[in-house]
Amino acid sequence: MNRRTFLQFSTLASFAAIGYFLNPLKLFELQNADARKISEPEMELPDLQFAELELRTQTDSIVIHHSGTENRKDLSAAEVHKYHRNLGWAGIGYHFVIRQDGTIERGRYIDTVGAHCYEHNGNTVGICLSGNFNYDQPTRKQLNSAKKLTAWLCQKYHLDPHSDSTLLGHRDLILGTNCPGMNLYEDLDELRDFCIRKVRV
Numbered sequence: 001m002n003r004r005t006f007l008q009f010s011t012l013a014s015f016a017a018i019g020y021f022l023n024p025l026k027l028f029e030l031q032n033a034d035a036r037k038i039s040e041p042e043m044e045l046p047d048l049q050f051a052e053l054e055l056r057t058q059t060d061s062i063v064i065h066h067s068g069t070e071n072r073k074d075l076s077a078a079e080v081h082k083y084h085r086n087l088g089w090a091g092i093g094y095h096f097v098i099r100q101d102g103t104i105e106r107g108r109y110i111d112t113v114g115a116h117c118y119e120h121n122g123n124t125v126g127i128c129l130s131g132n133f134n135y136d137q138p139t140r141k142q143l144n145s146a147k148k149l150t151a152w153l154c155q156k157y158h159l160d161p162h163s164d165s166t167l168l169g170h171r172d173l174i175l176g177t178n179c180p181g182m183n184l185y186e187d188l189d190e191l192r193d194f195c196i197r198k199v200r201v
């Protein structure tokens with residue numbers, strides 16, 4: 001390309017760029033894309049002390065768990081943290097806990113390697129819904145919070161909600177566990193459908 005052709009080309013390119021941004025339809029699309037942005041859901045930030053944590057550099061999946069205790073208690077992130085510390089872990093293994101009233105509590109810092117799914121902690125985020133869903137149903141408020149949280153995570157990590165590997169139950173990855181309990185496992189499609197409707201990646 002000689003200089004003259006280059007100048008003609010760059011002038012044309014500039015007009016094309018200006019035209020693109022002045023096009024009301026394009027402007028609408030740009031604004032609309034922004035309007036579709038999913039904001040970070042409100043969450044409680046309990047003051048938890050961790051031993052050394054490792055940064056996670058890759059995020060391919062979101063793994064859903066239940067706390068699954070026999071007493072079917074609505075455990076808090078702080079209670080799970082204490083339990084996991086007593087096991088000798090760095091702290092709570094999940095990145096989030098969702099209480100039965102729908103409150104989302106932060107667990108392990110989101111960009112660190114969790115301790116919730118053996119051999120898959122290096123590239124997954126772990127969410128625990130409090131309760132034992134082999135017996136009980138997750139509450140509507142828990143499911144609604146789980147939807148907001150998973151949609152936001154899909155957007156944050158550019159995970160395609162259509163993909164079979166984006167939103168998983170613990171038992172999809174580990175043989176021999178029924179986590180997150182039969183009842184919650186059946187609700188995972190509702191979370192996937194919500195993310196498919198809300199998330200543009």
Ligand SMILES: [Zn+2]
Binds near residue numbers: 064065066180
């Ligand atoms: Zn689990």
